[in-house]
Structure formats: C-alpha cells, structure tokens
Amino acid sequence: MPQSQVLIADDDPLLREILQHKLSAAGYAVRSVEDGRAALEQVQVERPDILVLDAMMPVMDGFEALRRLKDDPASSDIVVVMLTALKGDEDVVSALRLGAADYLAKPFNPDELVARLQRLAPAAQA
Amino acid sequence: MTLHDLALAAARFSALIAGFVILAGFAQNSFHIWQLLVASRALRRQRGLPETSLVWRRYAEAAPPIALLVPAYNEELTIGESLRSLLALQYPSFEVVVVNDGSGDGTLQALIDTFELEPVQRSYEAIAPCAAIRGLYGSRRQPRLLVIDKENGGKADALNAAINLARAPIVCSMDADSLLEPDALLRAVRPFVEDPERVVAVGGTVRVANGCDIRFGRVSRVGVPRNFLALLQTIEYLRAFLMARLAWSEMGSLMIISGAFGLFRREAVRAVGGYTLGTVGEDMELVVKIHRHYRRERMPYRVVFVPEPVCWTEAPETLQILGRQRARWHRGALETFSKHFGMLFNPRYGRVGSVGFGYILLVDVLGPFVELAGYVLIPAFWLLGILNTEFLWAFLAVSFGFGVVISVGALALEETELRRFPDVKSLAVLMAAAVVENFGYRQINNVWRLWGAWQFLRKQESWGVMTRRGFSRAAA
Amino acid sequence: MALLTLIWLLALGMTFAALSWMSVLLAMRLWHDRRAARRAAARKSVEQALIALLLGKCDLQRDLGPFAGRARLMSECLLEFLSLVRGADRTLVLAAFDSLGVPATLRRRLTRGSAAGRRACIEALAAFPSPETEAALRQVVSSGAPQLRLAALKSIAEAGGHVPLGRVLADLKVGALPLSGLSGDFLRDRVAAEPGEAISALEDDLLPSTLRVLVLDALGSAGDYAALDILAAHVGAPDAEVRAAAVQALGRLKHPAARPHLARALQDPDSQVRAAAAEAVGDAGLDGLADDLCAGLEDAVWRVRFQAAAALRKLGAPGLQRLQHAAREASDVASRAASLALAEQGLPS
Numbered sequence: 001m002p003q004s005q006v007l008i009a010d011d012d013p014l015l016r017e018i019l020q021h022k023l024s025a026a027g028y029a030v031r032s033v034e035d036g037r038a039a040l041e042q043v044q045v046e047r048p049d050i051l052v053l054d055a056m057m058p059v060m061d062g063f064e065a066l067r068r069l070k071d072d073p074a075s076s077d078i079v080v081v082m083l084t085a086l087k088g089d090e091d092v093v094s095a096l097r098l099g100a101a102d103y104l105a106k107p108f109n110p111d112e113l114v115a116r117l118q119r120l121a122p123a124a125q126a
Numbered sequence: 127m128t129l130h131d132l133a134l135a136a137a138r139f140s141a142l143i144a145g146f147v148i149l150a151g152f153a154q155n156s157f158h159i160w161q162l163l164v165a166s167r168a169l170r171r172q173r174g175l176p177e178t179s180l181v182w183r184r185y186a187e188a189a190p191p192i193a194l195l196v197p198a199y200n201e202e203l204t205i206g207e208s209l210r211s212l213l214a215l216q217y218p219s220f221e222v223v224v225v226n227d228g229s230g231d232g233t234l235q236a237l238i239d240t241f242e243l244e245p246v247q248r249s250y251e252a253i254a255p256c257a258a259i260r261g262l263y264g265s266r267r268q269p270r271l272l273v274i275d276k277e278n279g280g281k282a283d284a285l286n287a288a289i290n291l292a293r294a295p296i297v298c299s300m301d302a303d304s305l306l307e308p309d310a311l312l313r314a315v316r317p318f319v320e321d322p323e324r325v326v327a328v329g330g331t332v333r334v335a336n337g338c339d340i341r342f343g344r345v346s347r348v349g350v351p352r353n354f355l356a357l358l359q360t361i362e363y364l365r366a367f368l369m370a371r372l373a374w375s376e377m378g379s380l381m382i383i384s385g386a387f388g389l390f391r392r393e394a395v396r397a398v399g400g401y402t403l404g405t406v407g408e409d410m411e412l413v414v415k416i417h418r419h420y421r422r423e424r425m426p427y428r429v430v431f432v433p434e435p436v437c438w439t440e441a442p443e444t445l446q447i448l449g450r451q452r453a454r455w456h457r458g459a460l461e462t463f464s465k466h467f468g469m470l471f472n473p474r475y476g477r478v479g480s481v482g483f484g485y486i487l488l489v490d491v492l493g494p495f496v497e498l499a500g501y502v503l504i505p506a507f508w509l510l511g512i513l514n515t516e517f518l519w520a521f522l523a524v525s526f527g528f529g530v531v532i533s534v535g536a537l538a539l540e541e542t543e544l545r546r547f548p549d550v551k552s553l554a555v556l557m558a559a560a561v562v563e564n565f566g567y568r569q570i571n572n573v574w575r576l577w578g579a580w581q582f583l584r585k586q587e588s589w590g591v592m593t594r595r596g597f598s599r600a601a602a
Numbered sequence: 603m604a605l606l607t608l609i610w611l612l613a614l615g616m617t618f619a620a621l622s623w624m625s626v627l628l629a630m631r632l633w634h635d636r637r638a639a640r641r642a643a644a645r646k647s648v649e650q651a652l653i654a655l656l657l658g659k660c661d662l663q664r665d666l667g668p669f670a671g672r673a674r675l676m677s678e679c680l681l682e683f684l685s686l687v688r689g690a691d692r693t694l695v696l697a698a699f700d701s702l703g704v705p706a707t708l709r710r711r712l713t714r715g716s717a718a719g720r721r722a723c724i725e726a727l728a729a730f731p732s733p734e735t736e737a738a739l740r741q742v743v744s745s746g747a748p749q750l751r752l753a754a755l756k757s758i759a760e761a762g763g764h765v766p767l768g769r770v771l772a773d774l775k776v777g778a779l780p781l782s783g784l785s786g787d788f789l790r791d792r793v794a795a796e797p798g799e800a801i802s803a804l805e806d807d808l809l810p811s812t813l814r815v816l817v818l819d820a821l822g823s824a825g826d827y828a829a830l831d832i833l834a835a836h837v838g839a840p841d842a843e844v845r846a847a848a849v850q851a852l853g854r855l856k857h858p859a860a861r862p863h864l865a866r867a868l869q870d871p872d873s874q875v876r877a878a879a880a881e882a883v884g885d886a887g888l889d890g891l892a893d894d895l896c897a898g899l900e901d902a903v904w905r906v907r908f909q910a911a912a913a914l915r916k917l918g919a920p921g922l923q924r925l926q927h928a929a930r931e932a933s934d935v936a937s938r939a940a941s942l943a944l945a946e947q948g949l950p951s
Contacts, residue, residue: 060342
C-alpha cells in the first residue's frame with residue numbers, strides 16, 4: 001500500500017523534527033522545508049498529499065505560499081493544514097478562505113494533528 | 127612695530143590656535159570615551175540577545191499593531207521581492223503601506239501585477255502635508271498591503287502620504303531597500319510595550335550589508351565586506367549606532383533615528399505635523415521636532431534606541447557616491463541645526479538643547495572648520511619655523527591613540543554583547559580596519575563635510591530648481 | 603621635557619591598551635565559540651531526548667539525566683517545547699522532567715545567577731505547580747527586581763496559585779511592578795479571573811487614572827454584566843481618558859442597558875470620548891442609536907466622523923440605509939465620511 005506524502009514547511013527546526021517523527025510514526029512519508037518558497041519548489045519536485053504550513057516564515061510567508069499553491073491548478077488539490085503561532089480570528093478566517101483545509105494554533109496537540117490528517121488524507125492510501 | 131614684535135605676536139597667536147585645537151580635540155575624544163562607557167553599561171543591562179521564540183512568547187500578546195511605511199521611487203525590478211520579504215515579517219499584527227512616489231518606470235504596474243491589486247478607497251485624515259494622491263490600491267490576496275499612487279514629491283512627502291493613510295498606532299519608516307531582520311518589528315517594539323506611556327519613538331541599529339549573503343530580501347549570513355571602503359564603514363556604523371546613539375538614548379537626547387528604520391507613535395508624528403518637506407535630513411529633523419514638541423509641552427516622553435541589529439543597508443563602495451552621501455548627511459544636520467537654532471542652550475529644552483545641540487554646534491558646525499584650520503595652519507607655522515615639531519608628533523600620536531581606543535571599543539561592544547560576526551577571522555579583519563581607519567579616512571570625511579557645509583550655504587541663497595526627486599540611499 | 607614625555611606616554615599607553623584589548627577579544631572569541639558550540643550541542647541533545655521521549659524510545663537517566671542539573675538549559679528547552687506542543691505529549695515531558703528532579707533545580711536557580719537565567723526558570727516553573735514551587739516564586743515576588751516579580755506573579759497565576767488583584771494594583775502603584783504592556787496583559791488576565799475584585803478596585807477613589815484605564819479596559823473584555831453600573835459611573839469621570847476607556851468597555855460588554863450612557867458619551871466635549879462612543883455603539887450593535895451616530899458624521903473631528911461611519915456600517919441594514927442617505931443628502935463632510943465608509947466595504951453610495 002503506498003504511503004501518503006506529507007510536506008512540512010516551518011522555520012522552527014525543533015517543530016520540524018517533532019512533526020517528522022510523529023507523522024512518520026503514524027505511517028506518513030514526511031519531508032520538510034524551512035520557508036514558503038522552498039515549499040513551493042518542493043511541491044514541483046515531488047507532489048505531496050498534505051502540506052503542513054506555518055504562517056510566519058522568512059522569504060515567503062505561509063499565506064502567500066498557500067495562495068500560490070491554490071492558484072496553480074496542478075497543486076490546488078493538495079490538502080493544506082495551517083499550523084501557526086498566529087491565533088487571531090481574522091488569520092484563521094483568511095487561511096480557510098484561501099483554501100486551507102484546517103487550522104491549528106501553536107502550541108498544538110500532536111495527536112490531534114495526526115487525527116485530523118488521518119481524516120483528510122489517511123496515511124495509507126487505498 | 128618691529129619685525130620682532132610681529133613674530134612674537136604670530137607665535138602667541140599660533141599658540142592660542144594650537145591650544146584651542148588641542149582642547150577641542152581632547153574634549154571631543156573624552157566625550158566619546160565617556161559615551162563608550164555609557165553604552166557598554168546600557169548593553170550590559172540588557173545582556174545578550176534573547177532568542178526570537180522567547181521574544182515572541184513574551185511580547186506577541188501585548189504588541190500593538192504597526193504600519194510599515196515603504197516609499198518607492200523607480201523600484202520596478204526589486205519592489206516585488208522587497209515587499210514579499212516584508213509581508214513575511216514575524217509580527218502578530220501589521221500592515222504594509224507602499225507609496226509609489228510618481229515613479230518614471232513601471233513600479234506601479236509591477237505592484238499591480240505581482241499582488242493583483244485593485245483600486246480601493248480608504249477614509250483618512252491628512253495629518254501631514256503631501257503631494258496629490260492619484261489612487262489607492264489593495265489586494266484581496268494580501269489584506270495587509272495598501273499601495274498609494276501619488277505625484278512625485280520626494281521621500282519625506284511619500285512618507286507623509288503613508289502616515290496619513292496608516293491606521294496602526296505605531297508607524298515604521300524605512301527605505302524601500304532596507305533589509306529587515308525577520309524579527310525586526312518584534313524586537314524594536316519592545317520599548318513601546320515596556321513603557322507604553324512615555325515611549326514615542328524608537329530607533330534601531332542599522333548595519334552594513336556588504337559582504338553578507340543576501341537571499342530573497344534578507345540577510346541570510348553575516349559577513350565582512352571585501353570592499354575596503356565598505357569595511358571602514360562597517361566600523362563607522364558600529365561606532366555610530368552601538369556607541370554614540372545608544373549613549374545619546376541613555377542621556378535622553380537621541381536626535382537621529384535612521385531613515386532606514388525607525389518606529390514612531392503616530393500621535394507624536396501627528397502632533398508635529400509629519401516630516402518637513404524640502405529638507406535633506408528629514409529623518410533627523412522629525413526627531414528634533416518631536417523633542418521640541420514634548421519638551422515645550424512639558425509632557426513626559428522618551429526617544430529610545432534598540433541596540434539589537436534590526437536593519438541592514440548596502441553601503442556605497444566608491445569614494446564618489448560615499449562622498450555625495452556624506453555631504454548630504456552633513457547638509458541635513460546643518461539644516462536641522464539652523465532651523466531649530468532656538469533650541470541651542472535654551473534651558474526649556476533641557477539636555478537636548480544643551481548637550482545635544484551643543485554637540486552639533488561643536489562637532490558638526492564648527493568641527494570641520496576647526497579641523498581645516500589645523501590642516502592649513504600647521505604647515506604654515508612649520509614654514510614660519512614657529513612650530514614645535516616634537517609636540518606636533520606627540521599630539522598626533524595621542525589623537526591616533528584616542529581614535530583606536532574608540533574604534534576598538536565600539537567593536538568590543540558588538541563582540542561582547544551581540545556577537546553577530548561569524549568567526550575569529552572576520553573579527554581580526556575588522557580589528558585591522560579599526561586601526562587603519564585612523565589614517566586618512568577621517569581626513570577624507572572632513573572634506574566631504576566641508577563640501578556639505580558649502581552646499582548648505584549655497585542652498586541658503588537660492589532654492590535650486592525643483593527637479594523630480596528620487597530617494598537617495600539610506601541615511602544612517 | 604616632562605610634559606612631552608607625558609603626552610607620549612599617554613599616546614603609547616592608549617595604543618597599547620587598545621591593542622591588548624583587541625588580543626583579549628580575539629582570545630575570548632575563540633573560547634566563546636567553543637563554549638557556544640558545547641551549549642548548542644547540549645541543547646540539541648536535550649531536544650533529541652525529548653523527541654525520543656515522545657516516541658517512547660528514551661532512556662531518561664541516560665539521555666536526559668546528564669543535563670538535569672543545568673537549570674537554564676533545561677528551562678529554555680522546556681519553554682521552547684511547551685510553546686509548540688500541548689496535550690498528552692506535554693504531560694509526558696513534564697512527568698519526565700519531574701522524575702529527574704528538574705523542578706527542584708529550577709527553584710534553587712531562582713535566587714542565583716544571571717537575570718535572564720532566573721527569568722527563564724521562573725517562566726518554566728509555571729509548568730510544575732506544587733506548594734514548593736509556589737513558595738519559591740513568592741520569594742521572588744517579595745524580593746526580586748520588578749521584571750522578575752511580574753514574571754513570578756504570572757507563573758504563580760498560571761500554576762493555579764492565588765494572585766489577588768488588589769495586591770497587583772498596589773504594586774503597580776508604587777512601582778514594585780513595571781507599568782508596562784506586559785503587566786497590562788497580566789492585569790487583564792487577573793480581572794477576567796476575578797471581575798468582582800476589579801469592580802471594588804474601581805470604587806476606590808485613590809486608584810490612579812493610568813491604572814483605572816487599564817482595569818476598565820480589562821473589565822470590558824471580561825464580559826461580566828455585573829460591571830455595567832461601575833462602567834456607566836465612569837462615563838461621567840473627570841479625566842477624558844478614563845471616560846473613553848469606560849465607554850469602550852461598555853461597547854465590548856454589548857449590554858443594551860448601556861444605551862443611555864453611550865448616547866450621553868456621543869455628546870461628550872472631548873473628541874476622543876465621542877470617537878470611542880461611536881465605536882462602542884457599533885461594537886454593541888445598538889441600532890437604536892443610529893440617528894445619534896448620524897449626527898456624529900457631521901462632527902468637526904475626523905476621528906469621530908470615521909468611527910461614526912464605521913459604526914453605522916456595523917449596525918447592518920438600519921445603519922447602511924442611513925449611510926447611503928447621508929452619502930446622497932448630507933453636508934459635504936458627512937457625505938464624504940459616509941460614502942468612503944461604504945466604498946471601503948465595496949458598497950455603492
């Protein structure tokens with residue numbers, strides 16, 4: 001059974017590592033990058049099923065990356081889950097409007113994230 | 127009167143001049159050493175750079191919204207990338223107000239294309255004078271972005287337009303080509319959070335970006351410039367920011383906040399009517415106006431300096447461009463001084479009037495001429511045979527000693543408290559520069575200052591023809 | 603020639619001092635680079651151990667034990683981790699730190715070492731509520747520097763301890779706590795936890811205006827209707843800033859009984875209060891005051907006109923109708939304020 005691919009874009013190395021291990025343990029194939037531009041580039045190279053996206057990253061922020069991803073028909077159906085320290089209502093609303101499938105604020109519960117991802121795109125594809 | 131009397135008079139006169147020059151030099155140098163001590167005490171008090179995540183955790187909740195004011199003149203090629211990097215800054219709540227200052231190139235079109243701008247309207251109050259606004263543009267995709275398209279009017283005019291339209295209680299003035307650290311706003315806003323009642327303006331440390339790796343509008347690795355002039359300026363900037371401005375801020379009389387990066391309470395800018403149009407040193411002039419206003423109204427206020435590096439700027443690498451920049455800075459300082467001359471030694475303005483303006487008088491207004499007098503008179507006296515060469519050499523050695531101590535001291539501040547240069551090797555290069563800087567560079571600088579003074583005096587006579595104005599490079 | 607020698611000595615002395623200073627700096631840099639590398643390595647090891655812990659592959663004594671005695675390192679790693687993760691994994695990590703005796707190490711560090719280290723330990727201790735922790739933090743509150751006191755009070759409150767609002771206000775008043783945005787934030791939390799105490803604090807006539815403004819603002823966010831009377835009483839306060847804060851708080855409380863007070867505030871002589879009142883009417887959705895807002899569109903001060911128009915927009919249909927009417931019929935300034943408010947929402951005038 002092929003694994004679902006998850007791409008993590010976050011500038012915090014500790015968070016990347018925690019997610020890397022947690023999601024691998026849940027059965028996903030995981031890659032990670034440290035900013036929005038790198039995420040878009042990685043999407044071109046190897047299309048993930050899920051993108052876990054931080055908002056505040058250097059070079060290109062998460063909202064901009066999300067917008068571009070959704071604008072491009074080739075990548076618009078990638079499931080995007082925002083995971084960010086921004087807690088404002090307007091940030092949540094604008095992310096969901098832009099096409100994010102879900103929005104979690106940091107600090108987050110890793111088990112909850114895994115459960116939400118499983119619902120959006122199960123680790124093992126049918 | 128005999129020839130002998132004449133020679134005696136000349137000798138007395140020369141001794142007097144020499145005495146004055148020595149005294150002035152000694153006073154200035156001692157003042158700088160004192161500044162060094164004050165700055166090091168201030169830096170020690172806030173020892174070490176807290177990590178960004180820590181600053182975020184402590185300050186994000188209480189951080190007020192900020193409007194970034196970005197003036198753009200003929201920036202077609204770079205504006206998209208600069209803005210993308212600004213929009214990616216780490217800060218909970220900010221807006222970016224870009225002003226297309228009547229660019230002759232396709233700056234506006236580039237903005238429209240990059241961010242899919244559409245015309246919008248926004249109600250605003252004109253609190254600062256500016257040229258006619260042709261239109262406002264916003265983007266559905268970037269709710270944080272507002273673009274103002276207006277007639278050409280220069281940097282102060284563009285900033286005023288942005289101040290008018292900004293809605294955040296704090297505005298951040300900058301240059302379109304300032305490279306900000308991702309956490310610049312978060313760090314620079316700290317004084318506003320810690321002392322919300324009094325802080326009205328915050329200046330940030332600007333550093334030389336030459337020699338650093340720059341990726342996508344930000345400094346990704348700090349390095350030492352390869353260009354010799356830029357290397358000297360690196361030391362100069364450390365001295366100006368880490369030593370001088372920090373010390374001025376401690377004394378409560380910081381009068382310059384770099385145009386490349388500064389935060390102001392919008393209410394304070396409103397109280398003084400924004401930037402003054404038609405000045406060269408509008409950044410310094412604004413801060414002086416703010417001091418003037420709050421001192422006159424006897425309201426408690428603070429103008430604070432943040433030593434942590436928040437902004438990087440490309441320093442000129444040729445003598446010609448550097449000279450033009452320095453002449454302009456000097457002209458700006460003289461303009462501000464003459465415009466607010468009434469503050470000099472006026473007890474109502476406290477330390478700003480006495481120490482701050484007194485320093486400008488001695489060092490900026492008179493300094494270049496005193497130095498020039500030295501260079502002219504010393505050879506003249508020598509020719510006349512009334513110069514004691516032994517003393518001359520001794521005094522030159524002392525002034526060199528002072529210079530090296532001060533330059534090394536500034537570098538030591540950066541090294542012990544901030545430590546942003548990557549390795550021992552770059553540190554060694556900078557130290558060599560701190561020594562070399564004292565031979566020649568100082569003298570060239572004086573020539574530029576004199577040139578600036580000359581421009582200032584001529585400008586007083588005739589206001590030159592108005593031409594389309596672009597923004598000259600960052601004023602530090 | 604003694605003077606000449608003296609001058610030369612001064613010059614050479616300074617040059618020599620500068621040169622030796624430089625050499626010391628270089629040497630210190632070498633030493634520091636090594637220390638920083640060691641510290642980064644230690645931090646990395648702790649982080650790796652935490653991740654191993656999450657995956658159930660961590661041998662506590664072997665992986666974390668060697669670092670358990672380093673208070674600052676442990677508290678910084680913990681704070682970093684807690685800013686990212688909550689839930690079962692958080693509990694797991696806290697239990698591990700507890701079993702290694704980290705809380706006791708942190709408590710001992712509260713009275714020793716650099717201020718930055720102390721502050722990190724204070725903040726980290728919030729995650730380990732216990733009588734000992736509370737006692738140690740209270741010790742800081744009674745003797746530490748203002749910044750550290752504030753951090754300690756925050757940690758006590760976060761750990762479930764009692765921090766009486768009256769005490770916080772008294773400390774702020776005498777400067778034992780810094781009057782900063784951070785303490786304002788803390789005050790807001792305390793008021794939300796105990797609105798009753800805030801109300802009695804406001805009844806004290808000796809409370810300074812700056813603090814009064816903060817408490818009023820916090821009460822508005824706390825959303826306790828019991829505050830209605832005291833807020834309304836402050837709409838008549840002598841200090842304009844206090845009035846404005848009371849009016850804003852009434853707006854956030856969204857209680858219809860605020861109507862007569864907001865109507866009065868719309869007529870206030872101070873423009874700051876009028877603007878706040880207009881905003882509050884919009885926040886509270888009091889469409890009965892729509893006509894009063896229309897009068898605000900004619901105000902001499904831009905800020906009031908702007909807030910009045912924005913508030914009308916927020917009131918929905920009754921407000922929009924009035925805005926459209928004003929855009930067509932009203933005087934120049936009012937019509938401009940109204941049509942811009944409509945245009946900002948992409949609505950026709």
